Amino acid sequence: MGAEAAHGHPQQQPPSSLRPGREAAAPPAVVGLQLSALIDHVARVDWSLLDRVPGDRGGSQQVSIDELNHILDEVNAHILPSRNDLTPVTTIAGGSVANTIRGLSAGFGISTGIIGACGDDNQGLLFVNNMSFSGVDLTRLRAKKGHTAQCVCLVDASGNRTMRPCLSSAVKIQANEFRKEDFKGSKWLIVRYAQQNMEQIVEAIRIAKQEGLSVSLDLASFEMVRDSRSKLVNLLETGNIDLCFANEDEAREVIGGSLESDPEEALAFLGKYCKWAVVTLASKGCMAKHGKQVVRVPAIGESNAVDTTGAGDLFASGFLYGLVKGLPLEECCKVGACSGGSVTRALGGEVRPENWQWMYKQMHARGLLLPELKN
Numbered sequence: 001m002g003a004e005a006a007h008g009h010p011q012q013q014p015p016s017s018l019r020p021g022r023e024a025a026a027p028p029a030v031v032g033l034q035l036s037a038l039i040d041h042v043a044r045v046d047w048s049l050l051d052r053v054p055g056d057r058g059g060s061q062q063v064s065i066d067e068l069n070h071i072l073d074e075v076n077a078h079i080l081p082s083r084n085d086l087t088p089v090t091t092i093a094g095g096s097v098a099n100t101i102r103g104l105s106a107g108f109g110i111s112t113g114i115i116g117a118c119g120d121d122n123q124g125l126l127f128v129n130n131m132s133f134s135g136v137d138l139t140r141l142r143a144k145k146g147h148t149a150q151c152v153c154l155v156d157a158s159g160n161r162t163m164r165p166c167l168s169s170a171v172k173i174q175a176n177e178f179r180k181e182d183f184k185g186s187k188w189l190i191v192r193y194a195q196q197n198m199e200q201i202v203e204a205i206r207i208a209k210q211e212g213l214s215v216s217l218d219l220a221s222f223e224m225v226r227d228s229r230s231k232l233v234n235l236l237e238t239g240n241i242d243l244c245f246a247n248e249d250e251a252r253e254v255i256g257g258s259l260e261s262d263p264e265e266a267l268a269f270l271g272k273y274c275k276w277a278v279v280t281l282a283s284k285g286c287m288a289k290h291g292k293q294v295v296r297v298p299a300i301g302e303s304n305a306v307d308t309t310g311a312g313d314l315f316a317s318g319f320l321y322g323l324v325k326g327l328p329l330e331e332c333c334k335v336g337a338c339s340g341g342s343v344t345r346a347l348g349g350e351v352r353p354e355n356w357q358w359m360y361k362q363m364h365a366r367g368l369l370l371p372e373l374k375n
Contacts, residue, residue, distance in 0.1 A: 027185030028113040028137050029324055030104055031213075032097035033204050035197055036149040036170040037118035037127040037141065040094025042348040043075045044155045050162055053154065060163035060221040063152075068166040071152045090348040093130035094151055096192045096218055099310045099349040103317030103339060106134040107356045109373040110324055113137035115182050115204070117173040119148035130350075140182045144171040159344065163221075175203040183211040188320060193220045193235075195228035205240050214242040217274075218316060222249035226257060236273035243276040243323070245316050251279045263287060267294070278319060278333070280312055285337060288319075290329045297333035300362055301341025310349025315340030325369055335369075338362040 053071060055061035063071070079089065093102070101112035114131065118124040118141050127148060132138055149170035154162045178200075183189065189208040191201055205215055217235070219225055225232060225246075232254070235241065246254060251266035263279045264287065270277035271289040278288045285298040318339030322332030342359035343351050351359070363370055 026111070028111040029186060030101060030110055030188045030190060030320060031113045031115055031140065031183060031186045032101040032190040033201070034095045034097040034114055034116040034192070035172045035200055036095075036167060037116055037124060038093070038095035038098065038149040038151055038165070038167075038170075039123040039126055040090075040092055040151050040153050040349060041072060041075075042090045042092070042094075042153040042155065042161075043079060044089075044157070044347065045075055045079065047156060049074055050154060050156060053162065053164065055162075055164070056223070057162050058160055059223050060165065061223065062168065063164045063166050065147075065150075065166050065169060068150060068152055068164065071154075071164055075152070075154070091126070092348050092350055093127040094153075094349055095149075096220070096313045097190050098127075098131065098136075099313035099343075100190055100218075100316045100320070101136055102131060102134045103314045103343070103351060104321060105136050107339065107342075107351055107359065108317060108321040108371040110321055110371075111135075111137065113140050113186070115140040115173065115178070117142045117144045117171045119144060119146045119171045121146075121148055123148035123150060134350075142173055142177065146171040153348075155347065173200065175200045178204055178207055180207060180211060183208045183213055186211075186213055187324065188216055189213045190216045190218070190316070190320070192218045193224060193232060195224065195231050198231060198235075201235070205238075209240055214275075215240055216243040216245070216316070216320065217241045218312070219244070219246045219250040219254070222247075222253045225250050225253035229253065236270070239273065241274050243278070243320075244270045244274045245278045245280065245312065245319075246270065247280045247312055248282065264294075276323070276329070278315075278336075280315055280340070282311075286315070286333055288329055288333050293329055295330045295333055297330065297337055299341065300337040301344060301358075310343045311340045313349060314343040314351065321371065322369075327369060331368055334366055335363060338366075338368070 104110040105112045147169050149167045151165035251263050252261045255266045267279050276290050280286045287296045315336040318336035319332045322335045338359045342355045345355045346352050
């Protein structure tokens with residue numbers, strides 16, 4: 001799949017119908033807002049390297065291009081022996097929103113598109129090739145002169161990841177570049193919270209709501225929530241967020257940051273503003289709220305986790321598949337648990353073909369609606 005092709009710098013151009021700038025025939029059911037196309041460098045490393053990387057282990061903190069290149073140099077000296085013949089380093093199209101919409105398209109057969117900007121460098125071409133290979137509509141992706149964003153994802157021996165994105169010099173779509181046509185006819189807009197991108201996020205949500213879309217918001221990282229909680233609450237208070245995803249750490253920050261805080265309290269808080277609220281709890285599964293209904297669903301496949309990169313993003317893919325198909329809340333959570341579990345079985349935020357098959361078996365065993373995939 002795209003992961004294997006991603007190690008080099010492919011020079012071939014994608015088909016013209018998949019290149020940015022050409023209108024697609026039918027609007028995708030789900031569009032994702034990722035302001036900058038992003039390439040992930042995912043590597044398994046030992047703790048001694050993590051101790052020398054500035055910032056909280058397990059978190060996400062922006063770095064300069066020089067710092068990113070320095071971390072990549074260090075990685076090459078600290079790669080852990082591969083497990084189960086897995087490639088120790090994977091370079092692939094990334095970003096939370098890209099992971100979610102690629103999963104919806106490749107694994108669930110839901111039509112998706114991405115709204116954003118892509119640089120004219122090798123990383124940009126890699127992003128385009130990988131996403132188009134997975135069936136994502138790229139007609140809303142603007143090609144711009146400049147750099148494509150990159151992120152180093154450092155995975156320890158337990159499968160936990162530490163993210164260091166380099167976004168400062170990357171090309172980015174601006175708020176005045178959105179068109180009604182980017183959103184028209186779609187059912188859902190997927191957004192990732194980022195306080196530095198609030199102008200674009202607010203404008204995209206405004207147009208999406210005018211066009212009748214529902215909006216899904218992912219809370220990004222506990223640092224982001226902690227550092228700009230008031231802006232997040234303001235966004236929730238608009239009533240424009242229909243679905244909100246938070247992991248356990250983000251949920252804790254939403255309600256003030258106490259280590260003793262109960263995720264149920266955060267779920268209730270998010271549920272005041274959103275039609276659907278979901279708190280994912282890693283190996284403990286997830287809890288979700290819709291109206292007065294609250295459900296808890298156990299995790300699937302966590303004990304075999306190779307890398308948790310993308311687990312929350314792919315959980316969102318499965319949950320949104322359930323909503324698009326009109327499934328009950330508990331079944332949406334169960335599909336999310338299956339898809340979230342599938343991505344943790346290999347390195348990186350893209351599900352490999354054999355792990356999609358694993359997911360379909362898990363769904364079938366639980367009596368869940370299987371995707372209708374085109375050959």
